[in-house]
Amino acid sequence: MSTLITGGTVYLDDGPAQVDVLIEGEHIVAIGHGLQTPHAEVLPANGLAVLPGMIDFHVHMDDLIGGVPLADSYRTGSQAATLTGITTLIGFVTQSAEHSLSQDVHIASDKVNNQSFCDVGFHLTPTRFAEHDWGDIEDLIARGFRTFKFYTTYKRAGLYQSYESLRTLFARLSTLNVRILVHCEDEDILQRAEAFITNFSSAISHARRRPPEAEVTAIEKIIALAEATNAKAHIVHVSTAEGTRTIQRAAVKGGVTCETAPHYLLLNDDLLAAPNGHRWICSPPLRSEMNRAHMEDLAAGGAFDIFATDHCAFMRTDKDARKDDVRNIPNGIPGVGTLVPLMHELLCIKHGKTLDELRIRLSRNPAQLAGLYPRKGTIQVGADADLVLLAENGSPRTIRASLSDVWDPYAGRTTTLDVRHVFLRGREVVHNNRLTDADHPRGKALYVI
Numbered sequence: 001m002s003t004l005i006t007g008g009t010v011y012l013d014d015g016p017a018q019v020d021v022l023i024e025g026e027h028i029v030a031i032g033h034g035l036q037t038p039h040a041e042v043l044p045a046n047g048l049a050v051l052p053g054m055i056d057f058h059v060h061m062d063d064l065i066g067g068v069p070l071a072d073s074y075r076t077g078s079q080a081a082t083l084t085g086i087t088t089l090i091g092f093v094t095q096s097a098e099h100s101l102s103q104d105v106h107i108a109s110d111k112v113n114n115q116s117f118c119d120v121g122f123h124l125t126p127t128r129f130a131e132h133d134w135g136d137i138e139d140l141i142a143r144g145f146r147t148f149k150f151y152t153t154y155k156r157a158g159l160y161q162s163y164e165s166l167r168t169l170f171a172r173l174s175t176l177n178v179r180i181l182v183h184c185e186d187e188d189i190l191q192r193a194e195a196f197i198t199n200f201s202s203a204i205s206h207a208r209r210r211p212p213e214a215e216v217t218a219i220e221k222i223i224a225l226a227e228a229t230n231a232k233a234h235i236v237h238v239s240t241a242e243g244t245r246t247i248q249r250a251a252v253k254g255g256v257t258c259e260t261a262p263h264y265l266l267l268n269d270d271l272l273a274a275p276n277g278h279r280w281i282c283s284p285p286l287r288s289e290m291n292r293a294h295m296e297d298l299a300a301g302g303a304f305d306i307f308a309t310d311h312c313a314f315m316r317t318d319k320d321a322r323k324d325d326v327r328n329i330p331n332g333i334p335g336v337g338t339l340v341p342l343m344h345e346l347l348c349i350k351h352g353k354t355l356d357e358l359r360i361r362l363s364r365n366p367a368q369l370a371g372l373y374p375r376k377g378t379i380q381v382g383a384d385a386d387l388v389l390l391a392e393n394g395s396p397r398t399i400r401a402s403l404s405d406v407w408d409p410y411a412g413r414t415t416t417l418d419v420r421h422v423f424l425r426g427r428e429v430v431h432n433n434r435l436t437d438a439d440h441p442r443g444k445a446l447y448v449i
C-alpha cells in the first residue's frame with residue numbers, strides 16, 4: 001500500500017516546504033519534488049498543512065487513581081485524541097504491589113494493542129528497588145523505554161519519594177541515559193498548608209492546601225539534585241510562573257526540561273471559588289489570574305519545551321459523589337481532545353505563531369524527550385508515516401476534552417482546525433474529522449515486551 005501526498009505545505013524539521021511525501025507500508029520512503037510513483041494512490045493536499053502526528057506526552061487512562069476508575073480507557077481516550085491529529089499518547093505504568101515493573105508494562109500493553117486508535121508509549125514508575133528490580137529496569141531500558149516518573153508528594157497513594165531517595169535514584173538512573181520526570185510539590189509545605197485549613201467543603205480550599213510555594217520549592221530541590229547527579233530531569237505540569245522561571249534559569253546550564261498543561265494557560269482559580277468548583281479540581285491546582293497571565297506570556301515566549309494535557313478524566317458521578325470534601329474529590333481533569341485545538345488557538349491565533357510552533361512543541365520535542373525520535377515526531381525518510389493534514393480556517397466545530405461522561409473544562413469552546421486526514425503508520429485513520437474505522441483500533445504499544 002502506498003500513498004503519494006502532493007501539493008501540501010509540509011512541515012519538515014527545518015520548517016515548511018512545498019514538497020511531495022511518499023508513504024509505503026508504515027513508513028515515509030521519499031520526500032521531494034515531482035516524485036514518480038505509478039502505483040501509489042495520489043492524495044492532493046493543495047491548501048493543506050502536512051504535519052507530523054501530534055503527541056500528548058502526559059495522559060492517564062485505563063487505570064485506578066486513588067481507588068477511583070478513570071473515565072477513559074485507551075480506546076475512548078485515543079478516539080478523542082486521534083480526531084485532533086494526535087497519533088501518539090504517552091501514558092504511565094506504575095509498578096503494583098504484586099507485580100514486577102515489566103509484568104505491569106505487559107498488562108498495560110494489553111490495554112493498548114487493538115484497543116487504542118493511536119500508538120501509545122509509557123513513562124515508568126518503579127516502586128521497589130531491590131537488585132532484581134534494578135535488573136528489570138535495565139532490561140526495560142534495553143528494550144527502548146527512556147522515561148521514568150517520580151513524585152515528591154502523594155504519600156497515601158504510595159508514590160511519594162523523599163529527596164534523599166530521589167538523590168539515590170537520580171544517581172543510578174543518570175548512568176543509564178534516561179530522562180526522569182518529576183511531579184514537583186513539596187510534601188512538607190503541603191502538610192503545613194493543610195494544617196491551617198478548617199473548612200474543606202469549598203473547592204477553593206484545594207488551591208490553599210496546595211500553594212504555589214510547594215511547587216517552586218520542589219522544583220528548586222529537584223534542579224539541585226539533577227545538577228549534583230548529572231541526571232536529565234523533566235518537570236511535569238508546571239503550574240506557576242515562578243517555577244517556570246526557575247527552570248528557565250537552570251535550563252541555560254542544560255539538562256532540565258519542562259512541560260505545562262493548557263489548563264494552567266487558559267483557566268484560573270475563579271472556577272474553584274464559583275459554584276461547582278469541584279469539577280475543576282486537579283493537582284497542581286488552578287492558580288490566580290495573575291499567574292495564569294504570566295504563564296501565557298511564558299508559553300508564547302517559548303519557555304515550555306512541550307505542552308501536554310495531564311489528561312486524567314473522572315466520570316461526572318465520581319466527581320459529584322465526593323464533592324463535599326476536597327480531600328476526597330478525585331484529582332484530575334480531562335484534556336486530551338483539546339490539546340491541539342487549544343494550543344492552536346492560543347499560540348497561532350492569539351499570539352501569531354505559525355503551525356511550526358505546534359510541530360516543535362506538540363510533536364518533535366515530545367518525541368525527542370520520550371526517546372521516540374526520529375521514529376515519531378518528524379517528517380523524514382524512514383520515520384513512521386504518522387501525518388496530519390489540516391486546514392486552519394474551517395467552520396467552527398465544538399471541541400471535546402473527552403468523549404466519556406465527564407465535566408468538560410472547556411465546554412462550549414470551538415476550533416476552526418479542520419482535520420482532513422490523519423495517517424497512523426501509513427494507514428488513514430481519520431477522514432474529514434471522523435474515524436475511518438471506528439470498530440478496528442490499529443494503535444499499538446510502542447515497546448512490546
Ligand SMILES: [Zn+2]
Pocket residue numbers: 058060310312
Ligand atoms: Zn499526571
